[in-house]
Amino acid sequence: MRSTTLLALLALVLLYLVSGALVFQALEQPHEQQAQRELGEVREKFLRAHPCVSDQDVGLFIKEVADALGGGANPDTNSTSNSNHSAWDLGSAFFFSGTIITTIGYGNAALRTDAGRLFCIFYALVGIPLFGILLAGVGDRLGSSLRRGIGHIEAIFLKWHVPPGLVRILSALLFLLIGCLLFVLTPTFVFCYMEGWSKLEAIYFVVVTLTTVGFGDYVAGASPNQNFAAYQPLVWFWILLGLAYFASVLTTIGNWLRVVSRRTRAEMGGLTAQAASWTGTVTARVTQRVGPTAPPPSEKERPPLPPPPCPAQPASRPLSPAAPEKTELSSPPTPPTPPTASALDYPSENLAFIDESSDTQSERGCALPRAPRGRRRPLNPPRKPARPRGPGRPRDKGVPA
Numbered sequence: 186m187r188s189t190t191l192l193a194l195l196a197l198v199l200l201y202l203v204s205g206a207l208v209f210q211a212l213e214q215p216h217e218q219q220a221q222r223e224l225g226e227v228r229e230k231f232l233r234a235h236p237c238v239s240d241q242d243v244g245l246f247i248k249e250v251a252d253a254l255g256g257g258a259n260p261d262t263n264s265t266s267n268s269n270h271s272a273w274d275l276g277s278a279f280f281f282s283g284t285i286i287t288t289i290g291y292g293n294a295a296l297r298t299d300a301g302r303l304f305c306i307f308y309a310l311v312g313i314p315l316f317g318i319l320l321a322g323v324g325d326r327l328g329s330s331l332r333r334g335i336g337h338i339e340a341i342f343l344k345w346h347v348p349p350g351l352v353r354i355l356s357a358l359l360f361l362l363i364g365c366l367l368f369v370l371t372p373t374f375v376f377c378y379m380e381g382w383s384k385l386e387a388i389y390f391v392v393v394t395l396t397t398v399g400f401g402d403y404v405a406g407a408s409p410n411q412n413f414a415a416y417q418p419l420v421w422f423w424i425l426l427g428l429a430y431f432a433s434v435l436t437t438i439g440n441w442l443r444v445v446s447r448r449t450r451a452e453m454g455g456l457t458a459q460a461a462s463w464t465g466t467v468t469a470r471v472t473q474r475v476g477p478t479a480p481p482p483s484e485k486e487r488p489p490l491p492p493p494p495c496p497a498q499p500a501s502r503p504l505s506p507a508a509p510e511k512t513e514l515s516s517p518p519t520p521p522t523p524p525t526a527s528a529l530d531y532p533s534e535n536l537a538f539i540d541e542s543s544d545t546q547s548e549r550g551c552a553l554p555r556a557p558r559g560r561r562r563p564l565n566p567p568r569k570p571a572r573p574r575g576p577g578r579p580r581d582k583g584v585p586a
Contacts, residue, residue, distance in 0.1 A: 328433030
C-alpha cells in the first residue's frame with residue numbers, strides 16, 4: 186500500500202472515530218448526568234433518614250458495593266432462594282473460557298487473583314490461535330453447505346429461464362437472509378424468552394457478541410435465576426457458529442470482489458483487442474481501396490535510379506525473352522493482364538500491384554533504361570487450359586516442359 190493511500194485511510198478512520206465520539210457523547214452524556222443526580226438524591230435521602238450514619242461511611246459503603254459488583258457479586262443473591270449460586274460454577278467457567286479464546290471479553294466476570302491472571306495470559310496465547318484455526322474450518326464447512334443448498338435453488342431459477350445475473354444477486358441475498366435468520370433472528374427470540382429482555386436488548390446483545398465487541402452490560406446466563414446448567418455452553422456453541430458464518434460471509438465477499446476484478450480486467454483486455462482488430466481491418470480496407478492510385482513505394486522497398494536523359498524510344502517496353510515461350514505454350518494466346526483496380530486479398534499482392542502500376546506510369550512519361558531484374562513473375566498470370574493427354578499420346582518433345 187502506498188504512503189498516500191495509507192495516510193488517506195488513516196485520516197478516514199480518524200474522522201470516523203471523531204464522528205462516532207460526538208454522536209455517543211450527545212446521546213449518552215445526558216443519561217450519565219441524570220444517573221449521577223439520582224444517586225446523589227438517594228444518598229441525601231438515606232442520610233436524612235439515618236442521621237447516625239456519616240457521609241464518609243456511606244461513601245465507603247457505596248465504593249465497596251461497586252467493587253463487589255465488578256468482581257461478579259450479585260446483590261439479588263441474598264434476597265432469593267439461590268444462595269448457592271456462583272459465577273464460577275462449571276458452566277459459567279466454561280463460558281468465561283470461551284469468551285477468552287473468542288476475544289469477546291464481556292467483563293462482567295473478571296479475574297481477581299494473581300494466579301488466575303498469570304494463567305489467563307498463557308491460556309489466551311495458546312487458545313486464540315487454536316480457536317482461529319477451528320473458526321476457519323467451521324466457516325469453510327458452513328459456507329460450503331449453505332452454498333450447496335443455494336446452488337439447488339439457483340438451478341431451479343435457471344430452469345425458469347431467469348437471467349444469470351439476476352440469479353447471482355438472488356443467491357447472494359438468499360445466503361445473507363438464511364444466515365441472518367439462523368444466527369441473528371432466531372437467537373433474538375430465544376434470548377427474549379430465556380432472559381426476559383426486550384427485542385432491542387436481545388438483538389443488541391446478539392450483534393455486540395457476534396462482532397466480538399462484548400461490552401458486558403448484557404450477558405446471557407449471568408442472571409442467578411437461570412437454573413439450566415448447559416445454557417451458557419450452548420450459548421458458546423451459538424457464538425462459534427455465528428462467528429463462522431460471518432467469517433464465511435467475509436470470505437465470500439472477498440472472493441466475489443476478486444472474481445469481479447479478474448473479469449473486469451479480462452473484459453477490458455477483450456475490448457482492447459477488439460478495438461485493435463477493428464482499427465486494423467478498417468486500415469486494411471482503406472489501403473486496398475486506395476491501392477491503384479497510391480504513391481510509389483518508399484526508398485526502403487525500391488531504391489531510386491539516377492534520372493538519365495530520355496531518348497526517343499517506343500512507348501511500350503519490349504517483352505522479355507521468356508514471354509514468347511509462355512505465348513507458345515498458351516492456347517489460345519492471351520495478352521498479359523494489365524493491373525486492375527479491384528481490391529486484393531493479401532498485403533503482399535497489394536504491394537506488388539502498386540509496384541507494377543508505378544512502373545507502367547513511369548514508362549508512359551519517360552522510358553528509362555532499367556537495370557536487369559531477371560524474370561518478373563506476372564501479378565495474375567492467365568490460367569492455361571489443360572491439354573487433354575491420353576494414354577497413347579506422347580508429349581511434344583520440341584516444347585520445353
